[in-house]
Amino acid sequence: MLRPKSDRYRTKSSERGFTLIELLIVMIILSLLAALVAPKLFQKIGSSKQKAAKAQIALLGGALDQFRLDVGRYPSNEEGLESLVKNPGLDHWEGPYLPKNVPPDPWGKPYIYRSPGEHGDYDLYSLGADGQEGGDGENADVLSWE
Secondary structure, eight states: OOOOHHHHSOOOGGGOOOOHHHHHHHHHHHHHHHHHHHHHHHHHHHHHHHHHHHHHHHHHHHHHHHHHHHHSSOOOTTTTGGGGTSOOSOTTOOOOOSSSSOOOOTTSOOOEEESSOSSSSOEEEEOTTTTSSSOSGGGSOEETTO
């Protein structure tokens, strides 16, 4: 038995979709939320990179101390941080002192190492996001002696 023509084209209320206006309102609300939350997240990313650099410098400092215990001195400027992974030709070298290669800083640049340092037996630091001395926030230098 055929239903009347008007019943065939009528949709149930549970089968209704969203209107274009409803979708636009949801997209506007999501955009406003993203505009409020995104700046806070980007601030956290900058400070987390600073914390990661401090942790890496502390790890490298521990490896440098192990090198000194074995060899009797810190690596020279010429030997650099690579001497923590590969023997530069020293007799009492017991490394490697790091499980992997020397990591770059969180901004992808190499750490700066000087021995003897101006602030102690060695200076180990990162120049921050801008790659230049000084700076504030994410651009601030991360130093082993502070």
